Amino acid sequence: MIQIENLHKSYKMGSNSLHVLKGINFSVKEGELVAIMGSSGSGKSTLLNILGMLDELDEGSYDLDGVPIKNLNETKAANYRNKFLGFVFQSFNLINYKNAMENVALPLYYQRVGRKERQEKALKYLDQVGLKEWADHLPSELSGGQKQRVAIARAMAAEPKVLLADEPTGALDSTTSYEVMDLIQKINDQGNTILIVTHEEDIAHMCKRIVHLKDGVILEDKKVDQVRADQYVQ
Amino acid sequence: MFSRDIWKEIFEAIQKNKLRTFLTGFTVALGIFIFVTLFGMGNGLNNTFMKFFGNDATNIFRIYPSTTTIPYGGYKAKRQIEFKNDDLDDIFKEFGPLVQYLTPRIRRGGVVTYKDKSDNYATYGVGPGMQFAEKTIIMKGRYINSMDVREKSKYAVIGRMVEKDIFKGEDALGKYIDVAGSAFRVIGVFQDDGGDNEERNIFIPFTTRQLIEGNNDRVDQITLAFNESIGYSGAMRFQKQLDRYIRKKKLISPQDPRGIFIENVADNLKRNQDFAAVLKIIISGIAFAVIISGIIGISNIMVFVVKERTKEIGIRKAMGATPRTITSTILLESVFITAIFGFIGMILGIVVLNFIQGKTLEDDYFITKPAIDSGMAIFVTILLVICGTLAAYVPARKAAKIKPIVALRDE
Numbered sequence: 001m002i003q004i005e006n007l008h009k010s011y012k013m014g015s016n017s018l019h020v021l022k023g024i025n026f027s028v029k030e031g032e033l034v035a036i037m038g039s040s041g042s043g044k045s046t047l048l049n050i051l052g053m054l055d056e057l058d059e060g061s062y063d064l065d066g067v068p069i070k071n072l073n074e075t076k077a078a079n080y081r082n083k084f085l086g087f088v089f090q091s092f093n094l095i096n097y098k099n100a101m102e103n104v105a106l107p108l109y110y111q112r113v114g115r116k117e118r119q120e121k122a123l124k125y126l127d128q129v130g131l132k133e134w135a136d137h138l139p140s141e142l143s144g145g146q147k148q149r150v151a152i153a154r155a156m157a158a159e160p161k162v163l164l165a166d167e168p169t170g171a172l173d174s175t176t177s178y179e180v181m182d183l184i185q186k187i188n189d190q191g192n193t194i195l196i197v198t199h200e201e202d203i204a205h206m207c208k209r210i211v212h213l214k215d216g217v218i219l220e221d222k223k224v225d226q227v228r229a230d231q232y233v234q
Numbered sequence: 235m236f237s238r239d240i241w242k243e244i245f246e247a248i249q250k251n252k253l254r255t256f257l258t259g260f261t262v263a264l265g266i267f268i269f270v271t272l273f274g275m276g277n278g279l280n281n282t283f284m285k286f287f288g289n290d291a292t293n294i295f296r297i298y299p300s301t302t303t304i305p306y307g308g309y310k311a312k313r314q315i316e317f318k319n320d321d322l323d324d325i326f327k328e329f330g331p332l333v334q335y336l337t338p339r340i341r342r343g344g345v346v347t348y349k350d351k352s353d354n355y356a357t358y359g360v361g362p363g364m365q366f367a368e369k370t371i372i373m374k375g376r377y378i379n380s381m382d383v384r385e386k387s388k389y390a391v392i393g394r395m396v397e398k399d400i401f402k403g404e405d406a407l408g409k410y411i412d413v414a415g416s417a418f419r420v421i422g423v424f425q426d427d428g429g430d431n432e433e434r435n436i437f438i439p440f441t442t443r444q445l446i447e448g449n450n451d452r453v454d455q456i457t458l459a460f461n462e463s464i465g466y467s468g469a470m471r472f473q474k475q476l477d478r479y480i481r482k483k484k485l486i487s488p489q490d491p492r493g494i495f496i497e498n499v500a501d502n503l504k505r506n507q508d509f510a511a512v513l514k515i516i517i518s519g520i521a522f523a524v525i526i527s528g529i530i531g532i533s534n535i536m537v538f539v540v541k542e543r544t545k546e547i548g549i550r551k552a553m554g555a556t557p558r559t560i561t562s563t564i565l566l567e568s569v570f571i572t573a574i575f576g577f578i579g580m581i582l583g584i585v586v587l588n589f590i591q592g593k594t595l596e597d598d599y600f601i602t603k604p605a606i607d608s609g610m611a612i613f614v615t616i617l618l619v620i621c622g623t624l625a626a627y628v629p630a631r632k633a634a635k636i637k638p639i640v641a642l643r644d645e
Contacts, residue, residue: 049639052552054552054637054638054639054642055637055639074556074557074634074635075556075557075558078551078554078555078556078557079554079556081551081552081553081554082553082554083554087552087553089642093545093548093549093552093642094549095546095549095550097246097247097250097251098246098250106549106550106553107553107554109239109243110550110553110554110555110556110559111554115238115239115242154553158553158554
């Protein structure tokens with residue numbers, strides 16, 4: 001599904017440049033649930049941003065579902081993001097004047113799905129994250145966990161090839177974190193490919209594979225026995 | 235681009251961001267409103283100027299005699315110049331082809347009586363030409379003609395208000411009124427666009443007036459209409475020639491600032507029109523400055539709006555919005571708001587112009603029928619919409635180009 005070879009990325013900081021990713025080789029198969037771990041500054045978020053086409057690579061190659069991701073203009077990048085990727089952010093990033101259902105329907109709007117179908121699909125995915133009754137609530141009326149579940153529903157609504165989550169539990173307490181992870185595991189069980197950036201060990205162990213990043217290189221890439229989150233959820 | 239979905243997004247954004255919408259809309263509406271009212275007032279001022287002169291003919295010289303201040307030709311200073319009937323004949327002989335008509339005027343005030351009703355009116359001894367000079371409109375009967383002048387007939391043409399005041403609704407035609415002890419037969423009733431006061435005048439043949447006053451041949455003032463075909467510069471030249479001719483005939487020093495005075499209505503009109511035009515240019519300038527400041531206002535608000543929405547734009551881009559969709563949504567929103575509120579401002583301005591027009595404004599501020607032609611109002615509204623859109627385009631384009639990663643980092 002994802003194929004990365006010899007990936008380099010540096011940022012210009014004034015006169016000196018900061019080499020963030022120093023030759024990453026990495027691939028993800030369909031249906032995997034991968035945690036990308038590392039301390040801050042290890043380059044894990046940069047990696048995720050490049051995977052998400054939110055940022056461009058300097059050197060190396062990146063294939064997504066057999067499509068080379070290279071020299072994309074903004075419009076093309078937008079179309080690929082829309083077609084291939086779903087995003088979950090640490091700070092949820094819901095549009096505050098749209099209710100839960102409208103937020104979930106947003107990627108479908110950019111896929112030019114008709115209004116009625118959009119609403120049906122949005123409600124279906126809201127139901128999957130257990131928030132159907134909250135469809136017409138604004139983000140400000142939802143708790144942190146609920147917001148993240150709406151965000152996950154939104155990411156899933158477009159039926160992406162890969163779901164990218166940047167510290168999805170970073171702003172949540174541990175009980176809520178496990179609820180969210182439980183949801184992510186269930187989505188993975190359905191065969192969806194998911195990448196999670198996290199710095200929390202327990203969250204990482206709820207994935208099936210952990211990639212350790214340090215100073216821009218992969219330190220360790222291992223399969224782990226998945227800890228199911230539902231045992232912590234009442 | 236004009237799908238129902240885009241409009242739904244726009245309406246939603248407008249509805250959910252009322253303060254922002256209001257601020258933008260208010261700037262636009264206020265700009266257009268001020269423009270329309272200012273421009274309308276400018277037109278109103280212009281109308282007043284036109285009105286002052288519109289009710290009299292403009293191809294007119296009025297020649298007034300006065301006292302000399304410089305001794306000349308054997309005469310001492312402080313000599314009162316007088317015009318006589320033969321002066322008119324001489325002027326006509328000298329300048330015949332340039333003259334359309336020539337009429338003397340002898341003004342007298344006095345009591346005018348019909349039966350038991352009487353009042354004070356100005357009575358003018360005139361020739362037939364005066365009808366054209368004053369643009370007098372005959373309602374019934376006729377004006378003084380040359381036969382009346384020759385025969386020194388005791389005929390009077392009275393104003394509409396005179397008939398109304400002393401005839402009390404009776405038909406004045408053929409009735410006799412008493413003017414300074416003589417009975418005059420009313421042969422005509424007139425109206426005048428100059429207003430009620432001009433309709434409280436009475437015209438009689440100037441020869442009749444001279445007859446009453448001891449059969450003299452004195453004339454107060456001479457009114458001369460020149461052929462309009464000589465044009466403005468021709469009129470200015472004619473005025474100089476006429477001045478020279480009369481001074482020579484009446485032995486007045488060419489250097490004497492007094493002695494005679496020729497009032498050139500065409501010149502007055504032109505000066506006033508020039509003044510009104512300058513005034514209008516200034517007012518239009520201010521009005522356009524208001525529009526420009528409105529445009530700058532919108533630009534500022536749009537920069538702020540886009541900045542405020544940076545994060546939202548980042549989210550939308552992460553969800554797959556293309557730069558084009560982002561730009562067009564922001565632009566359509568801006569066009570929609572400026573168009574609606576511009577229209578509101580325009581209508582308000584027109585309503586206010588209609589509301590304030592009236593006697594007070596006319597008499598105290600010299601603004602008559604303030605109005606803006608709708609083409610101008612619509613042009614300016616569209617101008618503001620276009621400029622507002624251009625002003626929105628730059629920040630919108632910039633926002634659409636922001637990498638979503640940068641927009642999302644903006645916490």
